[in-house]
Every structure is written in C-alpha cells, then in structure tokens.
Amino acid sequence: MRAPFPLRAKMKAELTTFYERVRPAVDAALDQMLPNPSTPPSQIHQAMRYSIFAGGKRIRPALCIAGYSIYSEDYSGVLPIACAIEMVHTYSLIHDDLPAMDDDDFRRGLPSCHKRFGEAMAILAGDALLTLAFETVVNCRRFADKQLLHTAAVLARALGTRDGMIAGQVLDLEAEGRPLDRTQLEAIHRAKTGALLSTSVWLGAYLGGARPTELEQIMNYGRKIGLAFQIVDDILDETESQETLGKTAGKDRERGKATYPALFGIDRSRDLARQVTEQAREAVRPLGARAQLLVGISDFLETRCS
Numbered sequence: 001m002r003a004p005f006p007l008r009a010k011m012k013a014e015l016t017t018f019y020e021r022v023r024p025a026v027d028a029a030l031d032q033m034l035p036n037p038s039t040p041p042s043q044i045h046q047a048m049r050y051s052i053f054a055g056g057k058r059i060r061p062a063l064c065i066a067g068y069s070i071y072s073e074d075y076s077g078v079l080p081i082a083c084a085i086e087m088v089h090t091y092s093l094i095h096d097d098l099p100a101m102d103d104d105d106f107r108r109g110l111p112s113c114h115k116r117f118g119e120a121m122a123i124l125a126g127d128a129l130l131t132l133a134f135e136t137v138v139n140c141r142r143f144a145d146k147q148l149l150h151t152a153a154v155l156a157r158a159l160g161t162r163d164g165m166i167a168g169q170v171l172d173l174e175a176e177g178r179p180l181d182r183t184q185l186e187a188i189h190r191a192k193t194g195a196l197l198s199t200s201v202w203l204g205a206y207l208g209g210a211r212p213t214e215l216e217q218i219m220n221y222g223r224k225i226g227l228a229f230q231i232v233d234d235i236l237d238e239t240e241s242q243e244t245l246g247k248t249a250g251k252d253r254e255r256g257k258a259t260y261p262a263l264f265g266i267d268r269s270r271d272l273a274r275q276v277t278e279q280a281r282e283a284v285r286p287l288g289a290r291a292q293l294l295v296g297i298s299d300f301l302e303t304r305c306s
Contacts, residue, residue, distance in 0.1 A: 012296060012299065012300075014292060014293065014296060015293060015296035015297065015299075015300060018062075018066070018069075018293055018296075019062060022058070022061070022062050022065050022075075023057075023058045023062070025076075025079060026058050026061045026062075026065075026079065026082055026083060026086065027053070027058075029079045029080065029082075029083050030052055030053075030083050030086065030087075031053075033080070033083055033132070033136055034048055034049055034052060034132070035048070037049055043117065043121060044121060044124055044125060044128055046117070047113055047116070047117040047121050047122065047124075047125035048125045048128055048129055048132075050113060050116060050117070050125075051090050051093065051094050051107070051113045051125060051129075052086070052087070052090050052129070054107060054108045054110050055108045055109065055110075056086065056089075056090065056108065058086060059197075059229075059297075060082075060085045060086060060089050060196060060197060060200040061082035061083065061085055061086045061200070062082075062297070063197065063200040063201040063204065063222070063225075063294075063297065064078060064081060064082040064085055064200045064201060064203055064204035065078060065079075065082050065204060066201065066204065066293040066294055066297060067200075067201040067202065067203070067204025067205035067206075067208065067210075067218060067294070068204035068205065068207055068208040069204075069208070069293060070204075070205060070208060070210070070214075070287065070290045070291065070293075070294075071205070071208030071209045071210060072208050072209075077140075077142030077143070077207075078142070078204060078207055078208070080136050080137070080139070080140040080142070081136075081137060081140060081151060081203060081204070081207060082200075082204070083136060084132075084133040084134070084136040084137050084155070085133075085155070085196070085199075085200050085203070087129045087130070087132055087133035087136065088129065088130055088133045088155065088159060088196065089196060090126075090129055091125075091126040091127070091129040091130040091133070092126075092159075092165055092196075093107060094112075094113045094114070094122050094123075094125055094126035094129070095122075095123070095126045096169070097112040097113065097114060097122075098114055098119060098122060098123070099114070099119065101169070101173075102255070103255075113125055113126075130159075133155075134152055134155075134156075137151055137152050137155065138152060143207055147206075147207060150206075151203055151206070151207065154199060154202070154203060154206075155199060155203065157199075158195040158196050158198075158199035159195075159196065163190070163191050163195060164191060164195045164196075165191065165192060165193075165195050165196055167191045167192075168188055168189070168190070168191030168192025168193065168195065169192055171184075171187065171188045171191065171192070172188050172192055172257065172258065175188060175257070175258040176255055176256045176257060176258075177256035178256075178258070180258045180263065181263075182263065182264075184258070185258050185259075185260065185263055186227065188258055189226075189227055189230040189231070190223065190226065190227055192230070193226055193227075193229055193230040193233070194222075194223055194225075194226025194227050194229070194230065195226065196226075197222060197225055197226035197229055198219055198221075198222025198223045198225070198226045199222070200222070201218055201221065201222040201225070201294065202215060202218055202219045202222055205218045214287065217283050217284055217286060217287065218283075218284065218287075218294075220280075220283040221280045221281075221283040221284045221294060221298075224276050224277065224279045224280035224283060225277070225280045225297070225298055225301060227276050228273050228276040228277045228280065228298070228301055228302065229301055231260045231269055231272055231273040231276065232273050232301060232302075234259040234260045234261055234262075234269065235260070235261055235266060235269050235270060235273070237253075237259070237261075238253065238259075238261045238266060239266065260272060260273075273302060274302055277298045277299075277301060277302040280294075280298045281295050281298050
C-alpha cells in the first residue's frame with residue numbers, strides 16, 4: 001500500500017504560509033526590476049507597471065519557487081527567475097486582451113492595458129516585459145552561466161511556436177467556431193497555458209539541483225497542473241461572474257472558443273480537472289514529503305472549480 005501524503009489540512013496551512021511569504025517577495029523584487037514610472041519614456045514604464053501590479057496571483061513564480069524549495073530553504077537566489085516568468089506571463093495577458101486576439105476590455109477587474117494606454121502602447125508594454133524578462137535571466141548572478149543559458153533556452157521554448165504558448169494561441173485562434181475532439185483541445189491547452197506553468201516549476205527544480213529522474217517527475221507534474229489549470233479556467237468562464245473573474249464572463253462561449261465545457265459539459269469537465277490534478281500528485285509522489293508544496297498547489301487549483 002502506498003504511503004499517504006501528510007494530512008491535507010496541514011498542507012493547506014503550509015501552502016498559505018508559503019504563499020504569504022512568496023507573493024510579497026516577488027512583488028518587491030518586481031518593483032526593483034521594473035523601470036521607475038517617471039523614467040523616460042515614462043508612458044511605456046507606466047503601462048508595464050500597470051499590468052504587472054494589477055493584482056496577479058503570482059501562481060507561476062510560486063511554482064518556480066516551490067520547485068526550487070524542494071532543494072533549498074533559501075529561495076532568494078531564484079527570485080529573479082521567478083520574476084522573469086511573471087514578466088512573460090503578464091506580456092501574454094496584455095497581448096491576449098488586444099482586439100485582434102481575445103478582445104477583452106478588462107483584466108483582473110481593471111481596464112485592460114490597451115483600454116488604459118491605447119493599443120500601440122499595450123503592444124509595446126508586452127514587448128518590453130518579454131525583453132526585460134530575458135535581460136533579468138541573463139543578469140542573475142546566483143547561478144552559473146551554463147545554467148542561465150539553459151534557463152533562457154527552456155523559457156524561450158515554452159513561449160514559442162513549437163508546442164509553446166504562441167503555438168497554443170495560434171491553435172486557439174484557428175479553432176474558433178470549429179468542432180474539436182479531446183486530443184485537439186488538449187493540445188491547445190497544453191501549449192497555450194500548460195507550457196509556461198510546467199516550465200515554471202521545472203526551472204525552479206532545475207536551478208535547485210534536481211536529478212534528471214526528479215526533473216522528469218516534476219515536468220510531468222507541471223504538465224498535468226497546466227492542463228488542469230486551463231480546464232478550471234474554462235469552467236470558471238462559464239460559471240462565474242465578471243466581478244469574480246476580473247474579466248468579461250462568458251467570453252469563450254461568445255467567441256466560439258474550444259473549451260472543455262463546450263465539449264464535455266460542466267460536470268464532466270470538473271471530473272476531468274480532478275482526475276488530472278490527481279495524476280499531478282501521483283507524478284511527484286516519489287519525492288515524498290519534499291513535494292508537499294507542489295501537492296498543496298495542486299489541491300488549491302482543484303478547489304477552484306468545486
């Protein structure tokens with residue numbers, strides 16, 4: 001019989017404590033890394049900060065730090081990498097909201113970047129955050145040059161056109177109004193959302209010193225978490241209000257987006273989200289107690305659709 005993980009209540013408390021430490025640390029580091037809003041040309045720096053500090057949950061940086069924390073209690077060294085991940089995530093949100101993409105006027109309960117600063121400045125703000133992210137990676141002095149080079153390459157791959165975020169966005173746009181099967185839908189979600197989520201936790205573990213077998217287990221966890229996250233987002237788009245979501249509700253259905261609720265219905269989608277998060281927990285079971293934070297994060301993501 002497999003040894004059970006520690007009590008979930010204990011995990012929840014530890015995750016809360018971890019998150020309450022990590023989120024302010026990430027925000028403080030981002031504040032130092034982004035140009036001052038008065039630095040010329042000031043409007044672009046204001047737009048970058050507007051979107052970065054619009055109330056994000058910092059899930060991707062938290063996953064990066066959680067992966068690193070398996071191997072080191074002091075996560076200060078990996079903070080620049082975690083912040084770079086948040087920068088590229090925010091860049092993707094700014095561009096996703098543009099009229100030519102998902103066309104949403106709200107993000108995190110505030111006007112989208114293009115509604116606040118105009119389309120041209122929003123495009124440039126996204127571009128600037130993407131550029132600053134890679135500058136941040138290569139300027140990190142905590143790790144060897146070889147590690148940073150590999151980090152930059154892995155992060156770029158997660159954002160690119162070969163199974164990365166841009167590939168997922170292209171597939172998502174092409175799928176609007178078209179019937180898809182589960183395999184095609186999963187391919188979209190794994191690329192558009194899952195690639196960056198899985199890379200976030202993998203990079204933390206890699207920089208922390210994980211062995212190759214552990215990196216494989218953690219990547220498998222990340223892929224499952226990434227898929228579950230998007231399934232839950234699909235569900236929430238159908239079931240929650242704009243006030244709760246912080247963005248326009250029902251947008252996926254309105255645009256004929258390929259989603260799990262559209263293909264399977266709400267109840268079956270909830271079942272699938274639970275199955276995938278359980279698979280994520282199984283992936284890191286060999287790591288034992290060291291994986292408590294990762295299991296706690298999977299529990300949190302699962303409860304979002306309960």
